[in-house]
Amino acid sequence: MRVELLFWEGCPSHPKALAELRSAMADAGLDPDMVILREVSTEAEAARERFVGSPTIRIDGVDIQPPGEEPFGLTCRVYHRRDGRISPTPDPADVRDALGATQTATATERSFG
Numbered sequence: 001m002r003v004e005l006l007f008w009e010g011c012p013s014h015p016k017a018l019a020e021l022r023s024a025m026a027d028a029g030l031d032p033d034m035v036i037l038r039e040v041s042t043e044a045e046a047a048r049e050r051f052v053g054s055p056t057i058r059i060d061g062v063d064i065q066p067p068g069e070e071p072f073g074l075t076c077r078v079y080h081r082r083d084g085r086i087s088p089t090p091d092p093a094d095v096r097d098a099l100g101a102t103q104t105a106t107a108t109e110r111s112f113g
Helices: 014-027 043-049 092-112
Strands: 003-007 036-039 056-059
Touching: 003 014, 014 092, 056 092
Parallel strands: 003 036
Antiparallel strands: 003 056
Protein backbone atom coordinates (compact mmCIF):
# COMPACT_ATOMS: atom_id res chain seq x y z
CA MET A 1 0.00 0.00 0.00
CA ARG A 2 1.33 3.42 -0.99
CA VAL A 3 0.07 6.24 1.24
CA GLU A 4 0.93 9.78 0.17
CA LEU A 5 0.23 13.18 1.65
CA LEU A 6 0.65 15.92 -0.92
CA PHE A 7 0.94 19.43 0.43
CA TRP A 8 1.73 23.01 -0.43
CA GLU A 9 4.02 24.74 2.07
CA GLY A 10 1.77 27.81 2.12
CA CYS A 11 -1.08 25.83 3.67
CA PRO A 12 -1.06 25.54 7.48
CA SER A 13 -3.31 22.43 7.57
CA HIS A 14 -0.95 19.71 6.40
CA PRO A 15 0.71 19.02 9.81
CA LYS A 16 -2.70 18.29 11.35
CA ALA A 17 -3.68 16.12 8.38
CA LEU A 18 -0.40 14.21 8.68
CA ALA A 19 -0.92 13.61 12.41
CA GLU A 20 -4.49 12.39 11.82
CA LEU A 21 -3.38 10.17 8.93
CA ARG A 22 -0.60 8.60 10.99
CA SER A 23 -3.02 8.00 13.86
CA ALA A 24 -5.51 6.29 11.52
CA MET A 25 -2.72 4.15 10.09
CA ALA A 26 -1.57 3.07 13.54
CA ASP A 27 -5.17 2.22 14.46
CA ALA A 28 -5.37 0.08 11.30
CA GLY A 29 -2.20 -1.78 12.23
CA LEU A 30 -0.10 -0.03 9.59
CA ASP A 31 3.27 1.63 10.07
CA PRO A 32 2.52 5.36 10.37
CA ASP A 33 6.05 6.19 9.23
CA MET A 34 5.38 4.75 5.76
CA VAL A 35 3.53 7.94 4.72
CA ILE A 36 5.24 9.53 1.75
CA LEU A 37 5.28 13.32 2.07
CA ARG A 38 5.30 15.13 -1.26
CA GLU A 39 5.52 18.88 -1.50
CA VAL A 40 3.91 20.48 -4.54
CA SER A 41 5.69 23.78 -5.07
CA THR A 42 4.76 25.14 -8.52
CA GLU A 43 1.57 25.61 -10.50
CA ALA A 44 3.01 23.41 -13.26
CA GLU A 45 3.65 20.63 -10.76
CA ALA A 46 0.12 21.08 -9.36
CA ALA A 47 -1.32 20.59 -12.84
CA ARG A 48 0.91 17.58 -13.54
CA GLU A 49 -0.01 15.97 -10.21
CA ARG A 50 -3.71 16.86 -10.57
CA PHE A 51 -3.31 18.57 -7.20
CA VAL A 52 -6.46 20.40 -6.06
CA GLY A 53 -5.04 21.70 -2.81
CA SER A 54 -3.30 21.01 0.43
CA PRO A 55 -3.52 18.61 2.11
CA THR A 56 -4.36 15.81 -0.33
CA ILE A 57 -4.18 12.18 0.80
CA ARG A 58 -3.87 9.45 -1.80
CA ILE A 59 -3.81 5.73 -1.21
CA ASP A 60 -2.39 3.73 -4.10
CA GLY A 61 -2.83 6.84 -6.23
CA VAL A 62 -6.51 7.35 -5.37
CA ASP A 63 -7.66 10.50 -3.57
CA ILE A 64 -9.50 9.56 -0.38
CA GLN A 65 -12.16 12.18 -1.16
CA PRO A 66 -12.45 12.62 -4.94
CA PRO A 67 -12.29 16.34 -5.69
CA GLY A 68 -14.78 16.40 -8.55
CA GLU A 69 -14.29 19.44 -10.77
CA GLU A 70 -12.00 21.39 -8.43
CA PRO A 71 -9.27 23.29 -10.32
CA PHE A 72 -5.63 22.30 -9.91
CA GLY A 73 -3.37 24.72 -8.09
CA LEU A 74 -1.41 25.81 -5.06
CA THR A 75 -4.17 26.42 -2.56
CA CYS A 76 -5.56 25.13 0.69
CA ARG A 77 -8.11 22.38 0.21
CA VAL A 78 -11.59 22.38 1.68
CA TYR A 79 -13.18 19.12 2.85
CA HIS A 80 -16.77 18.31 3.70
CA ARG A 81 -17.05 16.31 6.89
CA ARG A 82 -19.72 13.67 7.38
CA ASP A 83 -21.53 15.87 9.89
CA GLY A 84 -21.85 18.62 7.26
CA ARG A 85 -19.08 20.87 8.55
CA ILE A 86 -16.42 22.35 6.29
CA SER A 87 -12.85 21.53 7.33
CA PRO A 88 -9.27 22.13 6.14
CA THR A 89 -8.53 18.42 6.74
CA PRO A 90 -10.41 15.28 5.70
CA ASP A 91 -12.86 13.61 8.06
CA PRO A 92 -10.89 11.02 10.08
CA ALA A 93 -13.66 8.51 9.32
CA ASP A 94 -13.02 8.97 5.58
CA VAL A 95 -9.32 8.33 6.14
CA ARG A 96 -10.04 5.17 8.17
CA ASP A 97 -12.53 3.92 5.58
CA ALA A 98 -10.11 4.50 2.69
CA LEU A 99 -7.32 2.66 4.52
CA GLY A 100 -9.67 -0.21 5.38
CA ALA A 101 -11.01 -0.51 1.85
CA THR A 102 -7.48 -0.65 0.44
CA GLN A 103 -6.42 -3.24 3.00
CA THR A 104 -9.46 -5.38 2.10
CA ALA A 105 -8.80 -5.05 -1.64
CA THR A 106 -5.14 -5.93 -1.16
CA ALA A 107 -6.01 -8.99 0.95
CA THR A 108 -8.55 -10.12 -1.65
CA GLU A 109 -6.00 -9.72 -4.46
CA ARG A 110 -3.50 -11.81 -2.52
CA SER A 111 -6.09 -14.52 -1.93
CA PHE A 112 -7.15 -14.77 -5.55
CA GLY A 113 -4.02 -13.47 -7.30
